[in-house]
Amino acid sequence: MSLLPAIPEVLRQFLKKPATNLFPAKYLPPSVTEFLQKAAAGEVAVHPPVETPVKFRGKITYDRDACIGCKLCTRVCPAHAIEFLPETKTVRIYVTQCIFCAQCNDACPVSCLHMSGEFMIATENRYSEEMIVE
Numbered sequence: 143m144s145l146l147p148a149i150p151e152v153l154r155q156f157l158k159k160p161a162t163n164l165f166p167a168k169y170l171p172p173s174v175t176e177f178l179q180k181a182a183a184g185e186v187a188v189h190p191p192v193e194t195p196v197k198f199r200g201k202i203t204y205d206r207d208a209c210i211g212c213k214l215c216t217r218v219c220p221a222h223a224i225e226f227l228p229e230t231k232t233v234r235i236y237v238t239q240c241i242f243c244a245q246c247n248d249a250c251p252v253s254c255l256h257m258s259g260e261f262m263i264a265t266e267n268r269y270s271e272e273m274i275v276e
Contacts, residue, residue: 194259194261198257198259198261199242199243199244199257200242200257200258200259200260200261200263201237201257201258201260201261201263201275202235202237202240202242202246202247202255202256202257202258202275203255203256203257203258203275204233204235204254204255204275204276205254205255205256206232206254206276208252208253208254209231209232209233209252209254210231210251210252211226211231211232212251213226213233214246214249214250214251215233215246215249215250215255216233217249218245218246218248218249219245219246220241220243220245221239221240221241221243222239223235223236223237223239223240223241224236224246227276232276233276234274234275234276235274235275235276236268236273236274237263237272237273237274237275238268238273242257244257
């Protein structure tokens with residue numbers, strides 16, 4: 143098995159311009175203070191994130207007032223990311239467990255679940271407020 147056929151492709155990829163935007167400065171680690179100071183002074187350009195397409199499946203949103211507590215979303219969720227809360231007849235969605243398939247959106251008879259354009263949702267705590275939708 144020869145590696146020679148892969149070498150031209152590796153060189154092409156190495157010399158190509160990246161197809162993605164630079165990561166926004168507000169998501170850089172706090173240790174990068176010099177860059178943040180330059181960005182605040184306007185000495186470096188800060189690129190915004192790429193705009194999301196129309197039917198992008200980002201972080202799920204939930205309208206608890208519209209929810210009728212039918213539990214259809216919990217039944218169709220393949221990742222078991224949706225938990226029904228019987229005391230309030232609402233749901234709790236664990237974003238870190240969600241696979242963004244949008245099956246819950248399609249099954250909801252009152253359309254209280256929607257996929258947003260938010261995609262920068264990384265965090266160190268999977269049970270933080272940003273990672274649980276109620």
